[in-house]
Amino acid sequence: MTENAQPTLTAADTNPTPVLLKLPKSEYTGSILGLAVLVAINFLWFSDRLGFSGFSPHPFWLVVLPMAARYGFKAGATSGLLAGLLLLGLQQLDRPHQSWRTLLALSNLTLPILFVGGGILLGEIREAQKKRYQTLVDAFNHLTSTHADLGQRYDALSRAKQELDTHIISQEQTLTTVYEAAKGLKSLDEEDIFPAVVEIMVDFLAAEACSVYVLTEDRLVLAAGHDPEGEFKRRNELIVDEGMVAEAVTSRQTVSLNALTPSTNFTDLAAEGIVICVPLLNSKNQVLGVLNIERLPFIKFNPQTVRLASIIGEWCGSAIENARTYQDTRDKNISDDITGAYTYTYFLKRLQEEFMRARRYSQEMSLIAFEIADFQKIDKGHQQDILTVVSLVFKNKLRAVDLFFHDHDASRYFILLPGTPRAGAQVANQKMIEEINAFKFRPYTDNDERALAIRTGTTAFAQTMQQPDEMITQAVNEIQ
Structure with missing residues (x-):
């Protein structure tokens, strides 16, 4: 039962004697017992006036009226009839010599008829009242049931509305959050x-x-x-x-x-x-x-x-x-539009060509690995500026035949110097470091006073080398 549900009432719930209502003959039993008590009183204390002759109002009304008022038509008619017959019987006992014609005369039947008529009339009034009451009880029960049903529907609708509101809000949040997350796919x-x-x-x-x-x-x-x-x-x-x-x-x-x-x-x-x-x-x-x-x-x-x-x-x-x-567009371009450095793909191709030329003609060739230390600790807004400045230094300090390339790692460059021995590469390397240090960059976010740190490694071609990758490996291992 929900909180709004009300108990259903019946006529029996309001009757002061529900036990008697459950007994089929209770109304007859009550009439008989009541009249028996009155007859006993009549014989014990008023034996000279059997039938309560001369009493007004007659004591039998104490049984007829309550029974009719309590139980209705049947009880009223029964108690009235029993009272009338009992009255006639007592009158016959009181005057045993009177004839049946005298006993049944209209003047003598007036009170018995009144008992029956009064019981029937009051019983009908009670029946009408009972029907009216039952109608009200049924209406009340119907309204209570309707109220309980409406309460349940209201609760269900409230929960549904709350779930729908939550669903709509969560759906909006989900779509918004998914959209934000989808930016990671860019x-x-x-x-x-x-x-x-x-x-x-x-x-x-x-x-x-x-x-x-x-x-x-x-x-x-x-x-x-x-x-x-x-x-x-x-x-x-x-x-x-x-x-x-x-x-x-x-x-x-x-x-x-x-x-x-x-x-x-x-x-x-x-x-x-x-x-x-x-x-x-x-x-x-x-x-x-x-x-x-x-x-x-x-x-x-x-x-x-x-x-x-x-x-x-x-x-x-x-x-x-x-x-x-x-990636396709990047692979087709051999140089970066901003820094002017050649791509790593072109670096591998050009290094292969220069390596074969140096090997065939016994020429000198050097390779410098140039790396900006702790590049990730530089503010992202200044990383590209640093790379651009470094690229400008390379352009100004290198010869026209020298080439510089980007590595896959944005913080590293490779500088290829054809016809240059290792000693010459070290000199060029030192000049570029001094030029960059002259700018006095303080780009690191973890320490405002820390100067830009450059690490380099240098290697030179040797006839013992079999593949150009060996030069890359040596140059990277020499970085310090």
Whole structure:
């Protein structure tokens, strides 16, 4: 029973003698007992006036009226009839010699008739009152039941409204937070995108196990995954034309396990352990890979999660395409537009050429590894400024035939000096360090008084070297 529910009332709940109501003959028993007591009194104390002759009002009314008032028509009629018959009987005993015609004369029947009529009339009034009362009780019970039902509905609607409000608020927060998290996919380094996608699926889809596979030739190779409990046996490679992956790649649409239940090979698909598979597409609708959710809480396995997974897949596909476009463009450019330094890819190609030339013609050649110490401790707003200044120093202090290149690490350069022995490279190196120190940079965030620190390593070509990579390794190892 809810808090608003009220107990249902019946006529029996308000009756002062509910026990008597449960006895079918209680009204007759009460009439008989009451009249018997009055007759006994009549015989014991008023034996000379049997039938209470001369008493006004007659004592039998003490039984007829209460019985009619309490129990209604039947009790009133019964008690009135019994009282009338008993009165006639007592009168006959009091005057045994009178004839039946005298006994049944109208003048003698007046009081018995009044007993019966009074009992019936008062009983009818009581019946009407009982019906009226029962009607009110029924109306009250109906209103109480309606009130309780409305209270339950109100409580249910209040809870539903609260849940809906919470759902809407959490949905807005989820979409906003997912959008903020998706900014992490703006990285132009493809390797940084995959862990970010996995993190988004874990945080916002509650994925307990998920993975990202990248299409390489005709194979899907694992790029990143999440399974902290280690229960899912994930393969390093997936076959493009098998299972749920084939469904997603072929249709170019997100595929979920519950949507494949009518499929004839549903058992085989379920055995793969993939719950949702999202194809990663580029702007030309070409498949770049797939995003798999392998384990998900049951309550989260719904159309909303499938739609959100599709959105994340679209973001991931766009991020991969942007990163690859940037990488392709970067590879085609041999120099940085800002610093003027050549790219590392061009460095490897040019070093190979100069190494073969020095080897063939027995020429001198040196390589300097130039590194800015603790580059990450420099404020990010000043990092590019430092690199630009260093590049300007290289341009001013190096010969036209000398070349400087960026390493993969933004804080490191390689300077290639064709026709220059190791001693000449050390002199050039010292001049560049002195020039940079003259700027008196104090760029480190951990110590405002700390000057910019430069570390270098120098090596020279030797005929014993077999590959140009040996020069790179030696130069890096010489850094101090």
